[in-house]
Amino acid sequence: MIMIGIINYRCGNLQNLQNALDFLGHPSRLLENPEQMQGIQKLILPGVGAFRHAANNLKEFGFWEPLLKAFAAKTPILGICVGMQLLFSKSYEDGENEGLGLIEGEVVRFDHDLKVPHMGWNRVEFHQEDPLFEGIAKENWFYFVHSYACYPKDQQYLLGGAFYGHEFCAATRRDNLWGVQFHPEKSQEDGLRLLNNFAKVNPC
Amino acid sequence: MLAKRVIPCLDIKAGRVVKGVNFLGLKDAGDPIELAKKYNDQKADELVFLDITATNEKRKTLIELASRLAREIFIPFTIGGGISSAEEIHDLVTAGADKISINSAAVKRPELISEGARQFGAQCIVVAIDVKSVGGGKWHVFTHAGQKDTGLDAVEWALEAEARGAGEILLTSMDCDGAQKGFDLVITAQISSQLKIPVIASGGGGTLESFSEGVLKGKADAVLAASVFHYGTFSVNQVKRHMQKDGILVRL
Incomplete structure (x- = not known):
């Protein structure tokens, strides 16, 4: 049985993510410290709130290095919202702050005249085929809520884009690592399908 | 592009959904979980629950409601009604609420x-x-x-709420609420165009046209209504299809 570990670094509501996995019938466990990563086959890095606070908490609770090791060990990892942003090199929220650097690129605030946060349902355009999007229509809808967006330096990491004034990176992938800016656990059928797809991808 | 949202609102009293006219004369409108599921199936974009119970049992009942909702519906939902402390916000968010709506308590103590x-x-x-x-x-x-x-000016207060870190404004016109004759387009447009954060228009949503007008003339980012949905005048889907016909991007 595949056990999905949800990293609890005190950044946001993890219960809703676990509720969605329960609903789909996938066993999951909230990880309170890196020692609990033992026996876990997949990892989800969720996150709500500000980047700097999230990065600091990830270090403080000891998950920073173990996450880098898990990536190297080919453990499938999914970052959600700020959890996705943390995968990038750096963010400009509250000054300049370093991320895990697994995806080369930056996290920048929306600087157009549209309302910020970008809050509500938007469509993700798939730039590449991916098991994460299996069974999800082109006319999909995902729920977003964020003021900063990710921009990978190399287009090969742009798995899916969404438009809000301009295109930003809504989904990224590098080998066994995925990140999504939207909240699949709050995106009704499309979101549940995406989580189910992540639960089904084969650990390498 | 970002879709405009349609949000059914459920007023909760002692665990039941109620709806009044101009805040008077409450009528029973059903079980919150059942209605939430129904709206979820109709492609509601979010749900708002406003508790109007004024008893000591209130807090426990609300937390239970948030927790049950979070296990049954997978769209964002907001809980509000008499919330006055960071501790209460914490308890409801932990139970599964995505957003917390604060009203009188914010006026009394804007630091909240x-x-x-x-x-x-x-x-x-x-x-x-x-x-x-x-x-x-x-x-x-x-x-x-x-x-x-x-005595506070509506536009000034909205600007202050934004400056203090609000993520969104839920603007209800007391003049229009319950009458189903359309949103107050003037004040909605004034506030929405002066703020950078999203504004939800509430109070007065009645005819299909009124929802489109809330977006097109009121410049609202989302429209909220209660009665028309509870009593089945329109489904959320019907409202959205009409908005789409009027050239508004909605999630269908």
Whole structure:
């Protein structure tokens, strides 16, 4: 049985993510410290709130290095919202702050005249085929809520884009690592399908 | 591009959904979980639950409601009604609420907005503002279910809420609420165009046209209604299809 570990670094509501996995019938466990990563086959890095606070908490609770090791060990990892942003090199929220650097690129605030946060349902355009999007229509809808967006330096990491004034990176992938800016656990059928797809991808 | 949202609102009293007219004469409108599921199936974009119970049992009942909802529906939902401390926000968010709406307590102590935004993120804090026209092209903020004129100018208060870290404004016109004759387009457009954060228009949604007008003329980012959905006048789907016909992007 595949056990999905949800990293609890005190950044946001993890219960809703676990509720969605329960609903789909996938066993999951909230990880309170890196020692609990033992026996876990997949990892989800969720996150709500500000980047700097999230990065600091990830270090403080000891998950920073173990996450880098898990990536190297080919453990499938999914970052959600700020959890996705943390995968990038750096963010400009509250000054300049370093991320895990697994995806080369930056996290920048929306600087157009549209309302910020970008809050509500938007469509993700798939730039590449991916098991994460299996069974999800082109006319999909995902729920977003964020003021900063990710921009990978190399287009090969742009798995899916969404438009809000301009295109930003809504989904990224590098080998066994995925990140999504939207909240699949709050995106009704499309979101549940995406989580189910992540639960089904084969650990390498 | 970002879709405009349609949000059914459920007023909760002692665990049941109720709906009044101009805040008076409450009628029973059903079980919250059942209605939530129904709206979820109709492609509601979010749900808002406003608790109007004034008993000591309230807090426990609300937390239970949030927790049950979070296990049964997978769209964002907001809980509000008499919430006055960061501790209450924490309890409801932990139970599964995505956003918390604060109203009178924010007027009384505006720091609650900043405290909430700092601890839970701006996206979590919805500032609900009830307004009434006081003549001369001015609207005042009213509290205590529309009975108390705070003397605050509606636009100024909305700007302050934004400056203090609110993620969204839920703007209800007391003049229009319950009458189903359309949103107050003037004050909605004024506030929405002066703020950078999203504004939800509430109070007066009745005809299919009124929802489109709320977006097109009121410049609202989302429209909220209760009665028309509870009593089955229209389904959420019907409202959205009409909006789409009027050229508004909606999730269908």
